[in-house]
Amino acid sequence: MGAILTVQSDAGRRRIEELLQQHEEHVLKRWLEIAATTPGGHTDRGDMTARLTEIYQALRQSFLGSGDTSDLRGLLAELSRSRARQGFAPTETANVVFGLKQAVFELIEGDGDTEGLKGFIWFSRTIDDLGLFTFESYATAREKIILDQAEQLLELSTPVVKLWEGIVAVPLIGTLDSARTQVVMEKLLQTLVETGSEHAVIDITGVPAVDTQVAQHLLKTVVAARLMGAECVISGIRPQIAHTIVTLGIEFGDIVTKASLADALAYTLRQSGVQVTKGRGTRVTVRTEEGD
Amino acid sequence: MTSPGEQLLPINSNGDVVLVRQQVRAVAIQAGLSLVDQTKVVTAASELARNALVYAGGGQVKIEVVRNGVRSGLRLTFSDDGPGIPDIEQALTDGWTTGGGLGLGLSGSRRLVDEFDLQSAPGEGTLVTVTKWSR
Ligand SMILES: Nc1ncnc2c1ncn2[C@@H]1O[C@H](COP(=O)(O)OP(=O)(O)O)[C@@H](O)[C@H]1O
Ligand SMILES: [Mg+2]
Numbered sequence: 483m484g485a486i487l488t489v490q491s492d493a494g495r496r497r498i499e500e501l502l503q504q505h506e507e508h509v510l511k512r513w514l515e516i517a518a519t520t521p522g523g524h525t526d527r528g529d530m531t532a533r534l535t536e537i538y539q540a541l542r543q544s545f546l547g548s549g550d551t552s553d554l555r556g557l558l559a560e561l562s563r564s565r566a567r568q569g570f571a572p573t574e575t576a577n578v579v580f581g582l583k584q585a586v587f588e589l590i591e592g593d594g595d596t597e598g599l600k601g602f603i604w605f606s607r608t609i610d611d612l613g614l615f616t617f618e619s620y621a622t623a624r625e626k627i628i629l630d631q632a633e634q635l636l637e638l639s640t641p642v643v644k645l646w647e648g649i650v651a652v653p654l655i656g657t658l659d660s661a662r663t664q665v666v667m668e669k670l671l672q673t674l675v676e677t678g679s680e681h682a683v684i685d686i687t688g689v690p691a692v693d694t695q696v697a698q699h700l701l702k703t704v705v706a707a708r709l710m711g712a713e714c715v716i717s718g719i720r721p722q723i724a725h726t727i728v729t730l731g732i733e734f735g736d737i738v739t740k741a742s743l744a745d746a747l748a749y750t751l752r753q754s755g756v757q758v759t760k761g762r763g764t765r766v767t768v769r770t771e772e773g774d
Numbered sequence: 775m776t777s778p779g780e781q782l783l784p785i786n787s788n789g790d791v792v793l794v795r796q797q798v799r800a801v802a803i804q805a806g807l808s809l810v811d812q813t814k815v816v817t818a819a820s821e822l823a824r825n826a827l828v829y830a831g832g833g834q835v836k837i838e839v840v841r842n843g844v845r846s847g848l849r850l851t852f853s854d855d856g857p858g859i860p861d862i863e864q865a866l867t868d869g870w871t872t873g874g875g876l877g878l879g880l881s882g883s884r885r886l887v888d889e890f891d892l893q894s895a896p897g898e899g900t901l902v903t904v905t906k907w908s909r
Contacts (some may be wrong), residue, residue: 690799690813690816691795691813691816691817691820692817693817693820693821693824693879694821694875694876694878694879694882695820695824695875697876698875698876721810722809722810722812722813722814723813725810725813725814726810726813726814726817726886729814729882729885729886730817730878730882730883730885730886731868731878731881731882731885732876732878732882
């Protein structure tokens with residue numbers, strides 16, 4: 483039984499291969515037309531024609547001899563990636579691939595070709611696999627894009643700002659996972675060098691919890707900054723964080739800490755020889771010492 | 775089986791550790807813990823989840839709200855199938871680390887919570903149960 487079925491499907495398969503060869507131009511043309519009716523299929527006609535022609539050739543190659551599908555899969559993955567970048571849904575990309583089934587079926591149907599119909603079952607399964615493969619590559623491509631964007635956001639969401647000549651500050655906001663803390667700290671050290679600053683304020687007002695790992699990153703940064711001749715002040719340690727840090731047993735040693743960013747700024751200004759005096763009302767006058 | 779008041783979270787990545795912290799915070803609020811106590815239990819959870827990730831290659835945590843008369847609280851059970859801890863007393867010593875850390879995760883967590891239980895043996899994984907009661 484099994485053997486007979488195999489023989490039959492082999493004959494059918496050969497028939498499909500023949501059709502794909504004999505009617506290449508026609509099938510390709512129909513496939514392109516069908517692909518163009520899928521959403522986004524018409525975006526760049528030239529690009530699509532080139533891609534589908536290549537895929538068609540690679541498909542035929544994979545049917546010959548060894549049945550190696552690596553070229554074919556490479557092309558399909560590339561199609562997926564390019565469409566993921568253009569923002570198409572994965573079903574739309576898979577539908578472009580599935581369009582080839584329709585193009586081939588029309589041919590068989592018109593001829594009343596029984597061998598072809600038998601082979602079509604096999605062909606259909608092959609194309610389904612390829613369609614699913616584009617789906618998978620699409621998901622992988624999207625994940626990569628999202629990861630890249632997350633990294634960019636990470637950079638953006640950790641601004642190191644110059645508060646004053648020689649004073650930079652980094653306000654830490656949100657949950658500090660180790661990746662983020664590391665990025666922030668590296669950026670801070672880099673900014674210290676670039677701006678030739680001698681003071682840095684690390685403000686943790688926006689941080690919901692400080693665990694030993696975050697504390698270790700902070701401590702290491704302070705030590706590294708010192709090696710570069712800069713002093714760090716940590717500000718914005720809220721009561722619940724202070725409690726927790728003390729209970730954990732973390733020692734900040736001789737690191738200067740201030741309740742608020744404003745206090746830290748006033749402190750670092752004084753340290754760098756700038757006089758800060760409270761004028762009438764709430765105005766603050768800042769004066770740089772002469773001859774400093 | 776987990777009852778409605780419980781949830782089980784995996785700890786297999788840094789992202790999972792962040793999720794554990796967020797979920798512990800949410801349940802701590804629900805259990806009526808003060809801001810200071812929320813922060814303490816969230817920090818302990820962060821330490822224990824990271825230990826499971828770093829030293830055992832991953833694990834899981836069960837988060838549940840517990841009751842004792844009128845008091846409610848939060849119980850966290852961290853479990854992993856890692857290498858286990860050969861000398862528990864040593865591991866609970868301030869500053870002891872085999873991983874280049876501050877060595878305050880276990881000992882500090884014990885101080886941050888009301889009840890702390892650590893069970894571990896070489897080759898048998900590690901089970902840490904902590905409870906924080908509302909005041
Ligand atoms: N889940 C665990 N499995 C195996 N070993 C652990 C586990 N948790 C902690 N340890 C061991 O206990 C030591 C102390 O842990 P901890 O107090 O959190 O400090 P740190 O993580 O900074 O080393 C670790 O260095 C490690 O050797
Ligand atoms: Mg630890």
